[in-house]
Amino acid sequence: MTDDYVRRVQESRAEKDEFFGDHPQSPIPPERRDSFDGLAYFDPAPDYRVPATVTVHDDPEPLELETTAGPNVRYLRVVTFAFELHGTDLTLAAYRQEGEPDAALFVPFRDKTTGQETYHNGRYIELEPDGELDDGDEVTIDFNLAYNPFCAYTETFSCPLPPEENWLEVAVYAGERTPPW
16 A cells, blocks of 8 residues: 555545534534544555455345334345455445435445444445446455444434445454544
């Protein structure tokens, strides 16, 4: 991982911290913003930026994802990514909400850090591939960009929970950590 990549990740994190600390639409409760000095992150790590092979689901299967505060949200499983992380072969499904064919690919997941070093309901990654994906395409899954859903900061949000098919049996020490309070 180049110094340039690390710098870009750190700049992106600084922008997010500024938004969370100052913006009226921040998920940080107003009473906590004065003492907020940034989110907790794992250091950017090159081994958590992995190539993944795409399997496209031509007839996407609908799936109801439970949420933190109900009701369930209906998504379509549009692709599955196959990749290796620290010598373990893994897969993650990516979803889009019904009726949003141009939305980013939504990849909610849990891993062995969930509930310990990271938010107890899991984290998210969003991927915006350049154009249509085809079977066998390769994309990069960058776990350094994994983030907590807004419901990690306040109960006023209802967030989709990662389905069991996206529970990884490895620890992912990358991205955002448990909120700092």
